[in-house]
Amino acid sequence: xxxxxxxxxxxxxxxxxxxxxxxxxxxxxxxxxxxxxxxxxxxxxxxxxxxxxxxxxxxxxxxxxxxxxxxxxxxxxxxxxxxxxxxxxxxxxxxxxxxxxxxxxxxxxxxxxxxxxxxxxxxxxxxxxxxxxxxxxxxxxxxxxxxxxxxxxxxxxxxxxxxxxxxxxxxxxxxxxxxxxxxxxxxxxxxxxxxxxxxxxxxxxxxxxxxxxxxxxxxxxxxxxxxxxxxxxxxxxxxxxxxxxxxxxxxxxxxxxxxxxxxxxxxxxxxxxxxxxxx
Amino acid sequence: xxxxxxxxxxxxxxxxxxxxxxxxxxxxxxxxxxxxxxxxxxxxxxxxxxxxxxxxxxxxxxxxxxxxxxxxxxxxxxxxxxxxxxxxxxxxxxxxxxxxxxxxxxxxxxxxxxxxxxxxxxxxxxxxxxxxxxxxxxxxxxxxxxxxxxxxxxxxxxxxxxxxxxxxxxxxxxxxxxxxxxxxxxxxxxxxxxxxxxxxxxxxxxxxxxxxxxxxxxxxxxxxxxxxxxxxxxxxxxxxxxxxxxxxxxxxxxxxxxxxxxxxxxxxxxxxxxxxxxx
Numbered sequence: 244x245x246x247x248x249x250x251x252x253x254x255x256x257x258x259x260x261x262x263x264x265x266x267x268x269x270x271x272x273x274x275x276x277x278x279x280x281x282x283x284x285x286x287x288x289x290x291x292x293x294x295x296x297x298x299x300x301x302x303x304x305x306x307x308x309x310x311x312x313x314x315x316x317x318x319x320x321x322x323x324x325x326x327x328x329x330x331x332x333x334x335x336x337x338x339x340x341x342x343x344x345x346x347x348x349x350x351x352x353x354x355x356x357x358x359x360x361x362x363x364x365x366x367x368x369x370x371x372x373x374x375x376x377x378x379x380x381x382x383x384x385x386x387x388x389x390x391x392x393x394x395x396x397x398x399x400x401x402x403x404x405x406x407x408x409x410x411x412x413x414x415x416x417x418x419x420x421x422x423x424x425x426x427x428x429x430x431x432x433x434x435x436x437x438x439x440x441x442x443x444x445x446x447x448x449x450x451x452x453x454x455x456x457x458x459x460x461x462x463x464x465x466x467x468x469x470x471x472x473x474x475x476x477x478x479x480x481x482x483x484x485x486x487x488x489x490x491x492x493x494x495x496x497x498x499x500x501x502x503x504x505x506x507x508x509x510x511x512x513x514x515x516x517x518x519x520x521x522x
Numbered sequence: 523x524x525x526x527x528x529x530x531x532x533x534x535x536x537x538x539x540x541x542x543x544x545x546x547x548x549x550x551x552x553x554x555x556x557x558x559x560x561x562x563x564x565x566x567x568x569x570x571x572x573x574x575x576x577x578x579x580x581x582x583x584x585x586x587x588x589x590x591x592x593x594x595x596x597x598x599x600x601x602x603x604x605x606x607x608x609x610x611x612x613x614x615x616x617x618x619x620x621x622x623x624x625x626x627x628x629x630x631x632x633x634x635x636x637x638x639x640x641x642x643x644x645x646x647x648x649x650x651x652x653x654x655x656x657x658x659x660x661x662x663x664x665x666x667x668x669x670x671x672x673x674x675x676x677x678x679x680x681x682x683x684x685x686x687x688x689x690x691x692x693x694x695x696x697x698x699x700x701x702x703x704x705x706x707x708x709x710x711x712x713x714x715x716x717x718x719x720x721x722x723x724x725x726x727x728x729x730x731x732x733x734x735x736x737x738x739x740x741x742x743x744x745x746x747x748x749x750x751x752x753x754x755x756x757x758x759x760x761x762x763x764x765x766x767x768x769x770x771x772x773x774x775x776x777x778x779x780x781x782x783x784x785x786x787x788x789x790x791x792x793x794x795x796x797x798x799x800x801x
Contacts (some may be wrong), residue, residue, distance in 0.1 A: 503532065507533050
């Protein structure tokens, strides 16, 4: 596989790059962003994966996420994948919440989505291997986070891969796709009507079925328009309480679903990951 | 005049707003962004104006500038105007460097630009009056900064209004529009061929003609593609040296012209302005 450099720019002493490659998982070209802080030659740094929400590419968090200062301070590499395959031959949907920009971090089994929509395999397997090969990362020190649909991705990927991620957090995650309109539409479309098959893509169901994380940080805006109908943070609160799992779930008065909210708490999350990744 | 709220979102404890109004200066609708940090009721805060570069609206720095954390810490209001009038009846040019998105902070005297392109009057007179009326600002404590074309705007507006701005800085400014292709095209188009009339829109010429600032901070990336042909930082260096004017002009190895550069040094600039605005 050839990794092409789309752009690189110096920022906070390190390098903010954008790279593209042909993906085996999706059968399409894929683009991702990586920030590498300034570091001693030969050093291997901890890595934090950030999964984005509906409609986003790698660029939204790269432009609005305000992660570089904290990553430079803590010496953490920050990786931002796209949210779906893209291209003229990739099927799409008219809605913003299904198809392009809305891969939901699943391996689709339903036609026509099953040909390209394998974002689970891309983020769980292919991308980490590429990062390990091309960047100065210590793959024994991986963390994962994400926003909204990407928060769902971070939680479910971490819960399904016990021990792989030393730290897991989320901003305004969809905590139970089985129980909200966004998730019901996506899982029906990509996976089909059999709800038993949905459970591995639902953080609350995974916890109910026995999956555990050693710890978890979730921030949620109280003025988030999607809180009541789509995000349902209280379901995660109930699931971790019932499971006796350590988790810090914070509700923030006045904050909405936007990058103005994410950027406010980004440095907190990076410090939290750094403490675990560098322990 | 009615000020319409386009959007407001909580960020770093304060409020990031976008507002629009009908402008007398340009005869068009204008949109600007304002960040107001959390503050004691009734307090009046210092205000920092940020003028953007070619192709930008208020949104570029709002999304990519990473100014909110520092403004919240220092208690400074941050104002981001647009870079030109816009609208179906506003004349435009095919180039990115003239017309819409490229008002150059001048009052145009040449037809057809003279009808709407009065960004000098807008930024020097109309916008400050609107900010003073609608936001909790102390107009005795104003600072000004900007990027590229906006750096030119910040320098020339401050030099022409001695005493009004307690602090002036710029990121990668066009220091002498009379001596670069961007400036020659803009000043010829907006002001006409008489170069004597250009001098009030040229920071180096203003200094040569006797204008002074008490102090000045300029950051410039050494890997900036526009440095040699358009920005010519050395001309400002020579002008302030000849004038015996205090100025800190820093060249940064490896940094380009983008918001990755600006965001890296934004907190430095805000701290520098805060020290002067709160002295």
